Amino acid sequence: MNTPSSASPAAGCLRIPPALEAAVAERIARYPQPRGAALMVLHALQDHFGFLSNEAIEWAAARLGVQPMQVLELATFYPMFRQEPPGRFHFKICRTLSCALAGSLALHARLCDRLGLDPASHGPQTTADGRFTVELVECLASCHTAPVLFCNQTFCEKATPEQVDRMIEECRSAPPEADGS
Ligand code: FES
Secondary structure, three states: OOOOOOOOOHHHHHHHHHHHHHHHHHHHHHHOOHHHHHHHHHHHHHHOOOOOOOOHHHHHHHOOOOOOOEEEEHHHHHHOOOOOOOEEEEEEOOOOHHHOOOOOHHHHHHHHHHHOOOOOOOOOEEEEOOEEEEEEEOOOHHHHHOOOOEOOOEEEEOOOHHHHHHHHHHHHHHHHOOOOO
């Protein structure tokens, strides 16, 4: 990702709908200093846009009264934030101990193999057609049903290789979205 400049002309290109602006203002108002709401604001922006663009980081910095670099440091430090748009179908596989012992790394490798991605890469990878993103993540708080994974908002417990194959096929057969993806 390019480093955002301290000025924020690009942030002016960002279209923030009134509901998002209101949500951000409400979060900032909870803290004595606006900068205290930085993580909350980044979550709100990522929830809306799907990722944190340079423009979003610059906009957040302006709202929080800090330099864009300070926001960028947060956005790149915490693994839950993304600087690239995810695919339409986003698989998150838990790699923490219980799930790793129960086979989650093999599930990740299988997904990558089926989708033409690199099984050795643990970070987010997106297929060339932009349809699938696969990544390993930390504990998803369901260790007793390991191994677990998300596909978008669908949570899969005690996942098996066969379930993973079925999920891929369901995604592939999903009707295209309005943008053709
Ligand atoms: S270790 Fe996977 S959900 Fe906790």
